[in-house]
Amino acid sequence: MPMVEKTKLSKLASKFIGWRMWVQSAFLLVWLDPLGLRMHTVCSPVFHCYACPLSTFACPIGIIAQFGALHIFPFIAVGLLIAVGVLFGTLICGWVCPFGFLQDLVAKVPTPRFDLPKWTGNLRYVVLIVTVLAVPYFFGEGHWLFVCRVCPAGALEAAVPNMVGQAIGGKEIIWPSALKLTILGLFLIAIFFIKRPWCRILCPLGAIFSLFNRVSALFLRFNPYQCTECKQCHKMCEYGIEPEKSPNDSRCVRCLECVGCGPGALTLGSIFENSKTNTPLDIEKLE
Amino acid sequence: MLTKNTKIIVFFLFILLGAVLITYGAVFHSTNVLPQNQDGSPAVAKSEPALIKEASVGGVRRDESGKIKQTYTGQSPEACAT
Numbered sequence: 153m154p155m156v157e158k159t160k161l162s163k164l165a166s167k168f169i170g171w172r173m174w175v176q177s178a179f180l181l182v183w184l185d186p187l188g189l190r191m192h193t194v195c196s197p198v199f200h201c202y203a204c205p206l207s208t209f210a211c212p213i214g215i216i217a218q219f220g221a222l223h224i225f226p227f228i229a230v231g232l233l234i235a236v237g238v239l240f241g242t243l244i245c246g247w248v249c250p251f252g253f254l255q256d257l258v259a260k261v262p263t264p265r266f267d268l269p270k271w272t273g274n275l276r277y278v279v280l281i282v283t284v285l286a287v288p289y290f291f292g293e294g295h296w297l298f299v300c301r302v303c304p305a306g307a308l309e310a311a312v313p314n315m316v317g318q319a320i321g322g323k324e325i326i327w328p329s330a331l332k333l334t335i336l337g338l339f340l341i342a343i344f345f346i347k348r349p350w351c352r353i354l355c356p357l358g359a360i361f362s363l364f365n366r367v368s369a370l371f372l373r374f375n376p377y378q379c380t381e382c383k384q385c386h387k388m389c390e391y392g393i394e395p396e397k398s399p400n401d402s403r404c405v406r407c408l409e410c411v412g413c414g415p416g417a418l419t420l421g422s423i424f425e426n427s428k429t430n431t432p433l434d435i436e437k438l439e
Numbered sequence: 440m441l442t443k444n445t446k447i448i449v450f451f452l453f454i455l456l457g458a459v460l461i462t463y464g465a466v467f468h469s470t471n472v473l474p475q476n477q478d479g480s481p482a483v484a485k486s487e488p489a490l491i492k493e494a495s496v497g498g499v500r501r502d503e504s505g506k507i508k509q510t511y512t513g514q515s516p517e518a519c520a521t
Binding site: 192193194195202203210211214215218219221222223224226227228229230231232233234235236237238239292293364366367368369423424 | 443447450453454456457459460462463464468494501505
């Protein structure tokens, strides 16, 4: 039976899996602007509202939508998402994004969790095309379906803190629209019963990164010769993916939990590794 | 399934595309924006990073004639969409 030699990258990934929350916390410090830099001339590659009082960078989705409304091509935001996407794919969602981290933290609360049908993952592309691209371009930023007007991240990270600030300051409270409050309410309920509902069903940024999963420099490698078909990876994956069938599935957020499966059939790989049996092509050849 | 070499070629093409877009946007791309005070002042060319900053507070709008206008600058208003 051909064995897959564990590369430095896969060994490093195995060590870090238990530390994912700490990695997410470290990145949170970057996005929450502890130094008050407000570098809003630059986009970050994560979903974090730029109207949040604590945001270091501009939200790439908000910028793409705003530029669409202005009929200007957002070169920097699109270039950044292509570069980051082709390097990491949805590894950004699983390890770096603060909105994903928030949902991961809530997932620690022991409530019953419901699974989602596979097709719901495609709704993200609808959200991307409709609320981020089409509506801003054709109807402008005043339309009720403009992404920032329905975004729960904007409601939670910007509208709520602003309302609290207005209340504390004794000013008149300016409420977000009923639609936005409804979406925020549904989101806050859903995160207790569905694992990462925003990321899996509606996130337009995740939709963009997921398009790169099959070509990104870092990818999940499956070695059929080490797989014992124990289905342990099915239990480890909280997103209803069968990693051995589709290790680089577009619905995967690359939390890398499945890499910890007993037989070690799943590992984090890189297209630049030189190991003899470590690429999808090599495994194909072995077959 | 893509071969390893194809993956590497695709990767470098995307990285190159991303780098070209970022460089063009950061260094060369600018847009004419009419100033906040509508006193007949000429439009000012704003670089893309500067426009990102203005857009992040919703301070620029496109009017019916297709011109970009600055509506305010600095902090976002309390009635901001977000």
